[in-house]
Amino acid sequence: MKRRSIGGPLAIGIVSMVLVLALAVGWQILVWRRGPSAGSGFSALDAVLFVLGTLFFLLVFAGLVWLSVKLVLEMRLNQSQRAFLDAVTHELKTPLASFRLGLETLARHELAPPQRGEFLGRMGEDLDRLEETVGQVLAAARAEETLSSRANAGEVELDSLIARNIEELRDRHGLPDECVRLDRPTRAQRVRGDAAELALVFRNLLDNAVKYSDKPVRVRVAIEPTQDGRVRVEISDQGIGIPKQELRRIFRRFHRVGRDVQRQVSGLGLGLFVVRTLLQKQGGRVVALSEGAGRGSRFVVTLRPA
Structure with a gap:
């Protein structure tokens, strides 16, 4: 499965934040310049709209920052989980395939005792590897149990x-x-x-x-x-x-x-x-x-x- 890069979403988030920030600054400069030109300065309504507009721009900017950070974290977690699944698949399938090959060899051929012992030893190692993989997964699950081990x-x-x-x-x-x-x-x-x-x-x-x-x-x-x-x-x-x-x-x-x-x-x-x-x-x-x-x-x- 192809892994998606976090570069694209991260770039979109950064560009969006820059555009929002530029829009906010430009809007404030425009309002500030037009206010005094009317000859009477800012009215109370103008001041309220100016403050609320600035606040809303800041909220939108903060929301974009939060969404970008969450997106990057979620994508990293997703990549880690995919890597974990790939590793588990490999760690389970490889010893199973080797174990099956050993069983088929012992079933189809009459081997000398030394060769038979060698195959049995390899099959034992495959079982140990399987046991270790399953044990690690179970240990990770138990480690997060809310019940304290104390x-x-x-x-x-x-x-x-x-x-x-x-x-x-x-x-x-x-x-x-x-x-x-x-x-x-x-x-x-x-x-x-x-x-x-x-x-x-x-x-x-x-x-x-x-x-x-x-x-x-x-x-x-x-x-x-x-x-x-x-x-x-x-x-x-x-x-x-x-x-x-x-x-x-x-x-x-x-x-x-x-x-x-x-x-x-x-x-x-x-x-x-x-x-x-x-x-x-x-x-x-x-x-x-x-x-x-x-x-x-x-x-x-x-x-x-x-």
Whole structure:
């Protein structure tokens, strides 16, 4: 489906605002010049009409500005939703097609045990990819539920939770231990929150650190208490980095950085949206830092102490 550019509507809105503004200024100059020429200056009625006319012009101008801004925002949201649907379609159809091919191959051919095991392994990876896609969509839907998750909040030992996430990350991506390093203080850090949601937060952040890193992968996770009593977790990588103008946008729903990156790395544009939303519901926050493209990135999470 062809994507519509926002340039056309934006240009029409700007031209319309300029014309209305020029018309208002011209009308005021014309009225002002003709008033004194009558020899008696402005009457009370002239003054009222002058003020009302100016006010109406300003209201029309403000309305055009508002409509133009809303139109641009709606078109951007529409583009993001289309990109999301394209990504979901790709993320669902690709592993399904691969899984079907594997099933047909196993059904039609008598394969040696090593080859059969290889096909079964690939089919398992396809199922994992499908599960991850569906999980991201469901997590994004749950993250926006109006019911606060603080009702399920409890005391969570953050060190153990992140250590488990790192072990699962190494298993998922087949990484040696030295690729993902965990630095933690001697004293265990306990925070207030929902353990399942915090696990999802750090799973998304760690997965992104690996997916957007070039070989060899180097990810560092540091846990430390802050001076105000909170707990700070920094996840840093040496990957492709984030352009500075994108640092705030990456937490928006459906947003993905750059078409080149989208072609290289699959995704739905939901992971960081889920991270920010879940942390906000639990009284935490997340900040993205990067020196720019090719300079790596850092995600700093701050959580409430238990």
